[in-house]
Structures are given as structure tokens and as C-alpha cells.
Amino acid sequence: MDIFDQYLFDEIVESYIQPDLTFEDYEEIYQRFLNLEHIPEVKPYLLSMRFLGLGTEAEPEEVLSELRTYFNSGDVNLCGLYYDMLLYKNRNDKEAAEKLSEFENEGYSDNYLKEHSHLNYEEVRDDEYDEEDECGYTITCGNCGCEFDISEEENSQDSVICPSCKTVIYLDDIEEDDNEDYDYDDEENDDYGNIEFKKIEFESNGITGIHFTSRDVDYLRAEVFFEPIEKPCHISVRSKIVDFNDPVSDIIEDDINLEDGDYSFCTTGWGNDTFDGYSAGWLKWVIEINGYDTYSREFRIYDGKIQEPKLHIDNIKLFASKTTGAREEDMDYCTTNFKGKTLEHIYFMAIMENEPGLDMYVKFSIKVIYLENDSVAFDECFMQPLNHDTYACWKSVGYPIPDYWDKGLYKYIVKIGDSNEYEGNFTIY
Structure with missing residues (x-):
């Protein structure tokens, strides 16, 4: 070094x-x-x-x-x-x-x-693993996987907070058995599905992602992605928006029926009609599924409104990376040919001819057309913060799992703010 x-x-x-x-x-x-x-x-x-x-x-x-x-x-x-x-x-x-x-x-x-x-x-540590000292119940956090004990008194409350990731865990629907772990796959729960969680994203007024502007959000909803399910099932979903564990929203309840092959569901939206339900800052949406799995993700509200500046996209570079975010090592491998067996998300890096000159928030739109049958594969719009000297930024579309893209030729159209529409092609093989 x-x-x-x-x-x-x-x-x-x-x-x-x-x-x-x-x-x-x-x-x-x-x-x-x-x-x-x-x-x-x-x-x-x-x-x-x-x-x-x-x-x-x-x-x-x-x-x-x-x-x-x-x-x-x-x-x-x-x-x-x-x-x-x-x-x-x-x-x-x-x-x-x-x-x-x-x-x-x-x-x-x-x-x-x-x-x-x-x-x-x-x-x-050391020799202090004394089973007689254990508390009444052991809880596993669905968000970070941490196991921790709670007392009889804590178990009588509506919820507890994970000591590691600070996720709120609701106890109302958790079944306890003094003799053995509760089996959620037993006969009386056959109509409830277990899902393999991938990620959470958010949507409001056609804008997708984790960044939003306060004066453009009336109702925000969460979309949960998971591995495609193998058979139809029913899930019971409860969620809440919190600010450093202080509740922002009421509990939002949804009963959802999933079909074979489904890989996401959306919660009911929360907010109001006057576009003042969300204050600027980081918030967390906590989601509980079937009373025993809890997940969460933070999102950010910026104070302001989306603008439509005159920008010009000089070039678009494509690279493949993970659903959960672009990895640094993947950014060096730009291409227009992608191996479908390992492909999750395609990232579109827009290089602009002119810098904005001011700090602002703009729309970053991506439309992807599958040319084998002229169907629209994706038509997404994101909120993109730009600094006064930003010359490149990127967003992505794709699936939460690999080997889900159809093979063949695609066309993409990218637009940022009031820029030109930049078009190009890529192939999945």
C-alpha cells in the first residue's frame, strides 16, 4: 500500500x-x-x-x-x-x-x-453457554438472520426490535411450541406459501426505485421480489413504514393470492392525495409475510420536485450485474451480448455530452422491446439525482433471478429528463 x-x-x-x-x-x-x-x-x-x-x-x-x-x-x-x-x-x-x-x-x-x-x-463466550440461563423464546430475524432471545414479558408485547438490524418484528402471528420448532409446512398451513426473498423496490406515479422527490409522491407502494413459486398459494402480508423505528404509517394489511411462476407482489400504497405525506430523509418499509418472515428496505425522500432539463446523451454503455446493485468489478465489462443463463439485470450507463450545471432531480426512463415478437419487456422510469457536474449515471432493468430473460434480439430506448432518446440493441444468447 x-x-x-x-x-x-x-x-x-x-x-x-x-x-x-x-x-x-x-x-x-x-x-x-x-x-x-x-x-x-x-x-x-x-x-x-x-x-x-x-x-x-x-x-x-x-x-x-x-x-x-x-x-x-x-x-x-x-x-x-x-x-x-x-x-x-x-x-x-x-x-x-x-x-x-x-x-x-x-x-x-x-x-x-x-x-x-x-x-x-x-x-x-468461553464456557458460558448455560442452557438454564436461556430466555423464554428464541426469535430469528427474517431481515438479517440474527437469532436472539426474548423474555416472557417481551413475548406478551405486540412486537420486538431485532438488536442487530433494528427491524421491527411483529409477534401477533408467531406460533410457539415448548417442545419443538413450529412447522409452517404442516397440514393446517398448506394454503400458505413460503417464498424465497430476493429484494424490495418501491413505486409511485410511474417512478420506480428507492429514491423519490417529496412533491411527486402521493401514494408509495412496496414491491417484493422472490424466487418464482412452484404452485399457487395464499400469503398474508402486514407492513409498516418507520423512521428510526418510530412508526410513520399505520399497519398496512394485504391478503395476496400468488399463481404458479409469480415472482413479485405489491403492497397497498400509503400516503395522501395532497403530496405531503412524506418528509425528506431516509425511511424504512418493514414487511412481514405469513406472521413469521420479516424483511425491510430503506428508501430516501428528497425535498423537491422532478425537473426536465435540456440534456444530451452522448453514449450508452451496457453491463450485467446483480439485482441488488451494480458491482464495481462488473462495470469494466461493457458489452451488448449477454449470457442468459447467468443474467439478472442489465445496467444502462448514460454518458452525457453536457453537465447539468445545477443540482437537480430528473427522470431516467428505460424501455426495452423484445424484437422477436415486438413485445415490450420493460418500460421503467426512475428518479435520478444529478449533481451540477454529473456526466454519467446508470439504472437497470431485469429479473431477480438468472436465466429468466428470453433469448434473442432486443432494442432499448433511454431518456434522461428532456434529453434526446438514445436507442440501441443488445442480444441475449
Whole structure:
């Protein structure tokens, strides 16, 4: 690591280890770490932020899978981080605790997972796994996978808060059994479907994504994506919008029937007709499915209204990446030919001829036509914040799983604000 990189790295780490950071703080730190991704010391921090959902989409299973590939590397920090994450999900994993203790002796620290590190949980380390000390009930957070105990008194309440990710978990519909884990696939629940969650996005007045302007939103709704279901089923959905765990909305209830092959559903919208239901800032939409799985995602409201500036798109570059967001390493592989078996989302990077000159919010529209039968595959519109000197930005369309695109030739049309319509083609093979 050269002197300049070392200076930047130390500065970012110092920011990261500070307490009480907001999601926006973490978002900035995550982007700064990405700029130093070529430095090996940065990797544990990026993986930790992806695991916990700090400043980026939470991908706990993907991160654990990636860390397993480093078992033979001898890297103390990456191997220690793996067992620390396992203990984050299950504090009573004795084998993981023993392994973590070994890596701690070799230099692993709690810098990466911060207050979530098992190294900070003295009460459950070494020989203190006493079953007689367990609380009345164990809860698994559907958002981050963390297991934690609650007392009899807490179990009598309407909800509890996950101590790790701060998700609100409603207890009303959770069934408890003193002798064995409750089986949600038993005969009396056959008409309720289990879904394999992928992500949450939001929509209002034709604008999709996680960024919205306050004066353009009347009612906002959440769309939940998951692996395509194999047979028709019914799900019961309850959700609520919160601001740092303080409720913003009432509980929103939806009973939804899903058909074979469905991969998403939408909640009822929340807001009002006067376009003043949402204040500027970060909010979180918490969604509970069938009374036992809880998921959430944050979205941001900007104070203002979408504008229509005169811009000119000079070029569009395409690259493939994940549903959950564009990965830095994928941006270097721009192409117009995509392998359908592994393809999830196609990202459209618009390079503009002129900079906006002012900070503003604009519409970023993508229309994709499947030329094999002239059908519209996607017709999406997003809100895109632009700084006064922005010259490139990107959005994506696609599916939450690979191998879902139809093979063949496509045409795309991209427009930003009042820009020219930029057209091009790509192929899925």
C-alpha cells in the first residue's frame, strides 16, 4: 500500500468505526471503500458492510458463500470474519466461537462488524453457554438472520426490535411450541406459501426505485421480489413504514393470492392525495409475510420536485450485474451480448455530452422491446439525482433471478429528463 492509499484507508476506517452513524453516512463510506477496492485490507470492510446492509443492500448469504472460498488462504481477518458472522446469526454456535477465539489470538479484531462482533459479547463466550440461563423464546430475524432471545414479558408485547438490524418484528402471528420448532409446512398451513426473498423496490406515479422527490409522491407502494413459486398459494402480508423505528404509517394489511411462476407482489400504497405525506430523509418499509418472515428496505425522500432539463446523451454503455446493485468489478465489462443463463439485470450507463450545471432531480426512463415478437419487456422510469457536474449515471432493468430473460434480439430506448432518446440493441444468447 503506497503512502497516499494508506492515508485514505486510515481516514475511511476512522470514519467507519465511529458510533451512531446513519445509513447515509455508511453509504458514503461504502463508496469510498469501493474506490480503494484494489487494496486487500479493504475487502473485510466491504464484506462486513454487505453482510450487515450498512450503506448498501444486505447480502448475508452471498457474503458467507464468498468468505468460504478463502478458507485455504490463511488470511486471519477473512477467516475470522466468517466465524464472527456465523456467531452474529447464532450466538450459541460453540464450534464457531472456538474458531473465532483462535483467529482472535492471531490478530482478528472487532473492527469489521463493530458492535455486532461476537468479540463484544463477553456474556456468551468461553464456557458460558448455560442452557438454564436461556430466555423464554428464541426469535430469528427474517431481515438479517440474527437469532436472539426474548423474555416472557417481551413475548406478551405486540412486537420486538431485532438488536442487530433494528427491524421491527411483529409477534401477533408467531406460533410457539415448548417442545419443538413450529412447522409452517404442516397440514393446517398448506394454503400458505413460503417464498424465497430476493429484494424490495418501491413505486409511485410511474417512478420506480428507492429514491423519490417529496412533491411527486402521493401514494408509495412496496414491491417484493422472490424466487418464482412452484404452485399457487395464499400469503398474508402486514407492513409498516418507520423512521428510526418510530412508526410513520399505520399497519398496512394485504391478503395476496400468488399463481404458479409469480415472482413479485405489491403492497397497498400509503400516503395522501395532497403530496405531503412524506418528509425528506431516509425511511424504512418493514414487511412481514405469513406472521413469521420479516424483511425491510430503506428508501430516501428528497425535498423537491422532478425537473426536465435540456440534456444530451452522448453514449450508452451496457453491463450485467446483480439485482441488488451494480458491482464495481462488473462495470469494466461493457458489452451488448449477454449470457442468459447467468443474467439478472442489465445496467444502462448514460454518458452525457453536457453537465447539468445545477443540482437537480430528473427522470431516467428505460424501455426495452423484445424484437422477436415486438413485445415490450420493460418500460421503467426512475428518479435520478444529478449533481451540477454529473456526466454519467446508470439504472437497470431485469429479473431477480438468472436465466429468466428470453433469448434473442432486443432494442432499448433511454431518456434522461428532456434529453434526446438514445436507442440501441443488445442480444441475449
